[in-house]
Amino acid sequence: MLPITHSRKNPTQLTFIVLMILVGLNLRPALASLAPLLPRIASEGQFSVLTLSMLTTLPVLCLGLFAPFAPWLARRLGLERSLALALIILSAGLALRGIVSLPTLYSGTLLIGAGIGVLGTLLPALVKRELADSADLMTGVYTMALCLGGALGAGLSIPLADLLGSWSLSLMSWASFALTALLAWWWIMPQPAADQQQQETTGYARALLRQPLAWQVMLLMGSQSSLAYIVFGWLPTLLVQQGYGESEAGWLMSASILIQLFSAIAAPWLARLSKDQRPAFIAVLTLVGLGLWMLLLGSPALSWPGAILLGLGQGGSFSLALTLIVLRSGNSKIAGELSALAQGGGYTLAAMGPLAVGLMIDANMSIQGITWLLLTVLAFAAAMALLAGRQYVLDLDDNGTLVTIKQD
Template sequence: MTAPHTPSTATRSTHWLLALSLILIACNLRPVFGSLSVVLPEIMRDTGLSATGASVLTTLPILCLGVFSLPTPGLSRRFGAERVLLLALLLIAGGTLLRAVGSIAALFASAVLAGAGIAMGNVLLPGLIKRSFATRAALMMGLYTLAVCAGASSAAAFTVPMEMHWFGGAWAPALAAWTGLALLALLVWTPQALRAAPVKTDAAAHAGSLLRSALAWQVTLFMGLQSALAYIVMGWLAPILRERGIASETAGYLVAASILMQLVASLFTPPLAARLPNQRGFALALSAMILAAFLGLLWGPLGAPMWAWAVLLGLGQGGSFALALSLIVMRSGNMQTTARLSAMAQGWGYALAAWGPLLVGVLRSMTGSYLSSVWLVVLLCIATAIAGWGAGRNLQVQTSYS
């Protein structure tokens, strides 16, 4: 006779389901970016979009990450984090599906909708991990960043093959096909979100402000600057490589390989960062890796070395992204502070990050070449290292009172 499930067994099952759900949601936070970049030349050709217009299109969802991050903690307090995450998934699914229309207007509307949903997910997932997996936060942050990178890598690798082999060379349905990933997450998450009751917020978490905390701003700058570099890769690396004479599929595979290596770095970075007395040297090393790899890809010889530079870039960027997310958790004392620091770091940080891909497009229009972006990358890497040196201090943010 089979023994009935005990409460502890049910609790463990619920915990595993929650972990799976958060990872599935995380998989949906980057395909919007990775899928667009690899077909951007075709979009520009078919719609007449200029290089400046393309830079605005790639920048708009990043700007939305900043704009919609800031009100997310307040929405979470009122409606519950689980229900706001459900709304986020609906926005991502709707925005991704809208790309099937194929017009410039639909692409810009899609960027706003999906960007809003991604912003909410960015802010809420670290807080939910801190609340629900307090004893395994480093492991879950590693899995979370791995899932984010997996979504980006898959979009970069498979969008062009889907366009060519499934949709007869049509980029619009290939972009919209990523709606399926959001629908899968909705299928798993919706019952949990509707059952969940809002968690009572600690009143102390509302007091004061993080805006006067130097450490909070350093975490914010590190998040924003490394994100600017990441979105330059997702938005423009494939067109840059194609301008160097690399075939479209190969360029997509190089970007995908770079993002795939982020999986490795993102899995191991949070546990490693948690074991270090501080994360200053780690931040410097990652910034140096990103700079070296960028220079190799933009100026180095074609052929096999490109794959080595793509691998190094992925390790550096995956590590810096995972470190930025880990610092949000490590520098805050409770779920509410984590959500507020996450909103600040990702709100102001992504507003800063949006300038990265925008400037690449502007420089391309002004100079007629992507090589002008080298100096932008150099400056961003140096600034990232400086911000990481401050954010890597072994301290927690202190709330200031007005």
């Protein structure tokens, strides 16, 4: 373990934002870099489609399974040390995934999901602590970093494989990116041990499970994330089946993720305009539906416009879903518990999407059938948005009981 330094002061807000962006950039390349390489890996015949389906599903499942452990880890190690540990786990997973054997592929993928699951839960908590007055807007900046990282992973995956002469080395190369973030984080941020206040428990987790609003937020997070990870996992493969070259399919996915930068940063501003976020959600989810239809069922002339619309919709829907966790929480402790529930349960559900699409591809189901599945998931997300986007908040009543309150 790197030496612990207690004398360092907290960085300035600008320095922290740079660190937040650097760490955020590492939360999507591990997921997005595999998808463009799947047709090449499958063509070698070493791994079955079912095996590749599990490789796209396992990291998302681990996001959900390990996210609830992040608060527990932070209470024992402190937020800063926990984030450093998660970066170490992510780096190790990326390195292992570059070794061409089934055990190392699965082990590395599991570690990747665990690391990202913890990072994705801890980083918003740190943002709220360090930048409390602008936490919702900084959520947009954080989401923008995620989108940029995903675009880099998708766009550079094939060129790196060609440059390095191996798809496995292309996957392994992203470990250097995670190690860079780890060194910067450890060098600049103090790494204090957890204090007594951090070790206190909030006690709202069970109470949240009795609130329909909490379930609506979780199911919204899960359904819109499922579509996102289907795109991360299978969009290039689906496009190659439609006759696109693997490089063009990778760049279409990369462009779609890159364009998410704009809607991700704009979505929190939209959320601030009203206590009712339903119109904003319906607008971005409509863009997702149009983009999917144009990419998968439209003519080749519609592919790039479809990628742009899909990116605008998915960047906005993900950023709004994260912002909704803050907007539907009466205080920071409730927000922390709701975040663990929404991301833990939501990502666990989201993992079923890439697995289902992989099984459909293995069964040679038509692209039309797969597209209708995606649109069905989208319709469910819209239904949850109409419920979760209403003017209600989870807060404590005069007796200290968690209740759902209508906002004025």
